[in-house]
Amino acid sequence: MRQIGLAAVIxxxxxxxxxxxxxxxxxxxxxxxxxxxxxxGVPVPNLVVTFxxxxxxxxxxxxxxxxxxxxxxxxxxxxxxLGASVVRINAIDDPEHPTPGGPVVIPAQYNDNxxxxxxxxxxxxxxxxxxxxx
Numbered sequence: 001m002r003q004i005g006l007a008a009v010i011x012x013x014x015x016x017x018x019x020x021x022x023x024x025x026x027x028x029x030x031x032x033x034x035x036x037x038x039x040x041g042v043p044v045p046n047l048v049v050t051f052x053x054x055x056x057x058x059x060x061x062x063x064x065x066x067x068x069x070x071x072x073x074x075x076x077x078x079x080x081x082l083g084a085s086v087v088r089i090n091a092i093d094d095p096e097h098p099t100p101g102g103p104v105v106i107p108a109q110y111n112d113n114x115x116x117x118x119x120x121x122x123x124x125x126x127x128x129x130x131x132x133x134x
Contacts, residue, residue, distance in 0.1 A: 008063060016055075018036075026075065027073070027075060027077055028053075028055075028056040028057075028073075028081040028082070029081070029082050029122065030073055030077060030078075030081060030082070030120075031053070031077030031079055031080060031082050031120040031121050031122050031123060031124070031125050032071075032078060032079050032082060032099065032107075032123065032124050032125060033059070033061075033070070033071040033079060033080045033118075033120055033125045033127055034061075034069065034070045034071070034124075034125075034126060034127075035049075035068070035069060035076060035126050035127040035128040035129065036063075036066070036067045036068050036069075036128045036129075037049060037063050037067045037069065037089060037128070037129045038067055038081060038128075038129070038130050038131065039104055039106070039130065039131045039132075039133060040131070040132060040133055040134055041130075042067075043063075043065075043066050043067025043068075044067050044104050045063050045064055045065045045066075045067065046062065046063065046092040046104075047062065047067075047089055047090065047091055047092065047104070048060060048061075048062055048079075048089070048090045048091075048092055048105070049058065049061050049062070049063065049067070049069045049071065049087065049089050049129070050088045050089075050090075051071060051081075051085040051086075051087055051120070052086045052087070052088065053080070053081040053083055053084070053085045053120075054083070054084065054085075055081075055083075056081035057073060057074035057075065057081070058073075058074050059071040059073045059074065059080035059081065059085075059124040060072060061074060062075075062092065066087045067116065079127075080120045081120065082120050082121065082122060083119065083120060084117060084118070084119050085118050085119075085120060086114055086116070086117060087114060087116035087117060087118050087129070088110070088111045088114045089106055089110045089111055089114075089116070089129060089131065090106060090111045090114070091104045091105065091106050104129055105133070106131065106133075107131075107133055110129075110131055116129065126130065
């Protein structure tokens with residue numbers, strides 16, 4: 001079980017922006033991806049959703065108060081690379097925007113040892129994740 005700090009998420013995002021992945025000529029074909037993450041049936045804010053495709057840069061998004069996320073590719077374009085991705089979901093420990101009811105612990109099967117996958121298609125994709133901790 002793991003939580004990551006907001007500084008780590010911001011640092012990783014900055015690294016992606018600086019890694020040379022930017023520029024439209026390096027942009028893979030993207031599908032638009034959005035969805036909702038629930039934990040034990042409850043939408044959860046402050047979760048980082050990361051899609052890790054096999055042959056392209058990562059895409060990430062953060063859940064809002066309703067558990068909704070939108071993915072952004074590492075080069076700051078909206079979307080995620082087409083095809084199969086491993087999906088990792090981590091909680092953000094953000095003291096300025098605490099999660100109602102206290103911190104959420106996401107089991108390793110959804111992050112470090114993720115068993116989650118998604119197949120991004122061209123166009124609009126709604127991909128929801130219903131995580132279970134009980």
